[in-house]
Amino acid sequence: MNGWSNERAAEIFPMVLEGFWVVLKVALVAGIIAVALGLLIAIAEQTAPTWFRRPLSGVMQFVRNTPLLVQVLLVWYATSLYINPEWTAFAVGSAVLGVHYASYTSESYRAGIEAIPQGQWEAATALSLPVHRTWFAVILPQMMRRSSAAVANWIIAMFKEVPVLFAIGVIEMIARVQEYQGLHYSGSLEGYTIAGLLFLAASYPVAVAMRRLEIRLAKSHF
């Protein structure tokens, strides 16, 4: 093993950065899935008929209680065997990561919905508001206020787990460092340090922004 070298760090930086863009792209796709699908699941759990709700919560239990790595590998091999071997690791990996975190965000949304006083539903009924209006104008705005911080925390956690997709061959940062290491028999120390710093540089501003948002929500009249 070689010690830290600034030259190697400079050499490996562009490669790691390239891997970082892939991480950001995965995080964007998976994040959209986690935010949107989680919401749909939470609404379905409140409104769908039992025959749909039961299996849905069963699947969500499974997703929450098995390791992400196992799910990624399982879905990757299963889809390439039975559905379409052409699907890219990027697409499959982003989808699995998104669904995995949707199972968590849906819980945060659910908590936000259940915290809304029963009287809000009753007022909407008393005014005969259409169901979609009750959800979009009354329930969801109040839920977002309660759930947004928790959901954002899940997205940050998800962002940090993108490197798991290395296991199915998504060329993100770990893959890049290993590529360099394979060629030069060194560079892991510098590469992983840079990877860590890039994650920090991306996560920290989001965490700060979230704290600001929480303070603003606490101060607002609604």
Added chain:
Amino acid sequence: MPSPTSNEQRQRNGPEPIIRFDRVNKSFGDLRVLNELSFDIDAGERVTLIGPSGSGKTTILRLLMTLEHVTPVKHPDENGGVIWVEGKPLSHMEKGGKLHVASERYLRQARQKIGMVFQQFNLFPNMKVLRNVTESQVHTLKRSKDEAEAKARDLLELVGLSDKIDNYPSQLSGGQQQRVAIARALAMDPDILLLDEVTSALDPELVADVLGVLRDIADTTSITMLIVTHEMGFARDVSNRVMMFDQGVIVEEDSPDKIFSNPQEVRTQDFLRAVLAE
């Protein structure tokens, strides 16, 4: 088509009542709250329901608002267990000349002529005052935004809150919030207004404003009102009939003057003594 019972009753009573409870049952699990309860209310009446807590008063309002549903009776056509509003079944719907348990879609239509003001106000906290009053006008009654806003402004003026239209409910006192809730209910042009302990959650000094607004409405409109309240002075001023409930049945009913000054039943006497001693 009205049931045989209501035809019979109509011939007896003259004009059709706006609200008819026909042997209505309501149970929560094993607890029977209403036991074959029957009564009629005519259009324009102001009826106050009094009685100890748990006597079923609030349940009656919640059944009318369809927030609760009657406990089904096997043959509603013969055995009752049906609530009628304006000559049409509210708890049930008619299909092929028979009464069936009402669907959510039917209820949406059936409840539109009924408005309710709640003990806890239940304003939408994410909407400003004006939008609280326009929301259902626009989305339930499909009024234009301009029309809804004009109506909301009028009603908010009526309840004395013209200067609060751009505030959120959390910026208002409890009494102000309740007055917005009254405006919101009136915006739907209800024929029937249900008032469920509307001053019980208010600080004492805020009660008078809310009752003042309700007195105005009672004086200037012909809306049928069902009032559950512990404000006996208000009940006496506003209502033309008082029903005393206990354990899901009507113990006694009469004009407020008679009920308050000369109650006949022991249970009414005991209840009034307890309430007025407070």
